[in-house]
Amino acid sequence: MATPLKPSAQPRKAGASSSRKPTAARLRVILQFLGAARCVTGSKFLLTLTQGTTRRQVLVDCGLFQGLKELRLRNREPLPLVPAEVDAVVLTHAHIDHCGYLPKLVQDGFRGRIFCTEPTADLLSIMLLDSAKLQEEEADFANERGYSSHHPATPLYSQADVLNVLPLVESMGYDAPISLFDGALSLNFREAGHILGSAIAEVTVQGPEQRKRWCFPATWAGIIAP
Numbered sequence: 001m002a003t004p005l006k007p008s009a010q011p012r013k014a015g016a017s018s019s020r021k022p023t024a025a026r027l028r029v030i031l032q033f034l035g036a037a038r039c040v041t042g043s044k045f046l047l048t049l050t051q052g053t054t055r056r057q058v059l060v061d062c063g064l065f066q067g068l069k070e071l072r073l074r075n076r077e078p079l080p081l082v083p084a085e086v087d088a089v090v091l092t093h094a095h096i097d098h099c100g101y102l103p104k105l106v107q108d109g110f111r112g113r114i115f116c117t118e119p120t121a122d123l124l125s126i127m128l129l130d131s132a133k134l135q136e137e138e139a140d141f142a143n144e145r146g147y148s149s150h151h152p153a154t155p156l157y158s159q160a161d162v163l164n165v166l167p168l169v170e171s172m173g174y175d176a177p178i179s180l181f182d183g184a185l186s187l188n189f190r191e192a193g194h195i196l197g198s199a200i201a202e203v204t205v206q207g208p209e210q211r212k213r214w215c216f217p218a219t220w221a222g223i224i225a226p
């Protein structure tokens with residue numbers, strides 16, 4: 001008895017179109033740790049989504065390195081990204097080691113959207129203006145006393161730079177997820193209990209073949225759930 005042909009082996013009629021749908025381009029996801037590694041400040045996680053020729057980048061937290069001089073000097077080093085090509089920043093909370101690099105990112109060309117909770121948005125202007133003022137005063141003092149190796153000493157960013165950050169901020173409620181990039185990424189803030197406005201940023205990436213979820217905690221650098 002002849003063995004029936006498998007469906008895939010059936011001869012196709014000339015001119016008949018294939019019923020097979022073209023496979024959507026695979027979504028490639030890369031997560032990089034750009035700070036808060038071997039230290040607790042400078043929190044920055046870069047999520048890069050690539051599908052076909054389209055690339056999207058989201059920075060979760062944009063913190064300043066603080067503490068010892070060798071850490072603070074890292075704020076002057078270029079990041080392994082092009083700020084103008086970053087689509088969005090997600091902030092877990094308003095402590096400077098999680099948001100204090102934002103004015104520098106904007107100074108260097110970032111013009112994307114900044115997502116955070118409403119209380120974080122309120123605190124952000126206070127925290128960033130204070131950070132800029134301290135840096136301006138420190139630079140002035142170093143120039144007066146002449147102890148800086150840079151002539152003149154300059155702040156990492158100014159209060160004017162902070163004013164360029166604030167219009168980019170979009171506040172969200174807790175447990176009110178939003179969808180970005182035609183549904184490729186969704187963002188939800190959950191209460192974290194760290195400081196006013198702090199949130200666990202739940203980021204879900206949905207591709208044609210895979211679904212991934214990360215929870216970025218507000219209280220420490222790291223990922224608590226795959």
Ligand SMILES: [Zn+2]
Pocket residue numbers: 093095098194218219
């Ligand atoms: Zn904190």
